[in-house]
Amino acid sequence: MNKRGTQLLLEQIIKLIIALIGIVIILYAGFVLFRTYFGKQDDMQAQGTLEYLVEKLNNLEQGSIFNYTLQSPVGWYIISFDREHNFNGNFQKPPMIQPNLVCLCKKKCETKFCSALSLPLKTDNELTSIQIQIKDVWLINKGDYYEITTKEPEIEP
Numbered sequence: 001m002n003k004r005g006t007q008l009l010l011e012q013i014i015k016l017i018i019a020l021i022g023i024v025i026i027l028y029a030g031f032v033l034f035r036t037y038f039g040k041q042d043d044m045q046a047q048g049t050l051e052y053l054v055e056k057l058n059n060l061e062q063g064s065i066f067n068y069t070l071q072s073p074v075g076w077y078i079i080s081f082d083r084e085h086n087f088n089g090n091f092q093k094p095p096m097i098q099p100n101l102v103c104l105c106k107k108k109c110e111t112k113f114c115s116a117l118s119l120p121l122k123t124d125n126e127l128t129s130i131q132i133q134i135k136d137v138w139l140i141n142k143g144d145y146y147e148i149t150t151k152e153p154e155i156e157p
Contacts, residue, residue, distance in 0.1 A: 045072040046104040046113050049132075053078075053139075054102065054115045060141040069153060070137045078148070079103045080128040082120030088127045104132070121146045 049072055056066050070078075079091045083099040086092070093101065094109050098116035103109045121128045122145045130137075130150055140147040 042073040042076070042106070043113075046076060046106075049073065050102070050104050050113060050115055054117065057102075057117060057119075057121075057139060057141075057146055060139060060146070062141045062143050064141055066139040068137045068139065069134070070132050070150075071134050072132065073104070073106075074133050076104050076106050076132045078121070078128055078130050078132065079105050079109055080121035082122075082127065082145075085127055089129050091129070102128075117146070119145045121148055123148050 049070070053068070056068065060066055077091070079088050079102070081088060081093045081101040081103070091103070091105050091109050094103065094111045094114050096111060096114060096116070100117045100120045101114045102117050102121050103114035105113065119141070121139075123130070125145075128148045130148070134153060136151045136153050138147075138149045138151070140149075
C-alpha cells in the first residue's frame with residue numbers, strides 16, 4: 001500500500017472533521033445569538049408597555065380618561081390584582097408585597113412584569129384581565145379604582 005496516499009487521505013479526513021466541528025460551532029453560536037436577541041423582544045415590549053401604562057395611570061386625575069391603542073406584546077394579558085384577590089382567572093398573583101398590582105402576563109405572571117399601583121384596575125367593577133391585541137383601551141380614574149374598557153379600533157376608509 002502507498003504510504004504517501006494513506007497519509008494524504010488521513011490529512012483530508014482530519015481537515016474535514018475540523019471543518020465540520022467549526023461549522024457546528026458557528027451554527028450553534030448563531031442560534032444562541034438569534035435566540036438571545038430576538039427571543040427577548042416580547043419581554044422588552046412588555047416592560048415598555050407596562051411602564052407606559054403605569055406612568056399614565058399614576059398621572060390620571062380623578063374622573064379623567066386616558067385613551068391608548070394597545071398593540072404589544074400581542075397575545076399577552078393585562079392582569080390586575082388588588083388587596084382582596086390573590087388570583088385573577090388562571091393567573092396567580094406574583095409574590096410581591098404591594099396590595100394593588102398590574103401585570104403583563106403571557107403564560108404566568110412574573111415579578112419583572114408587574115408594577116404597583118395606588119388603585120386596582122377593574123372592568124365593570126371586576127379585576128381586569130384583557131388580552132393584548134391591537135385594540136383601543138380607555139382608562140378612567142374612578143376615585144377608588146381605575147376603570148378599563150376596550151374597543152376594537154375602527155379602520156377609517
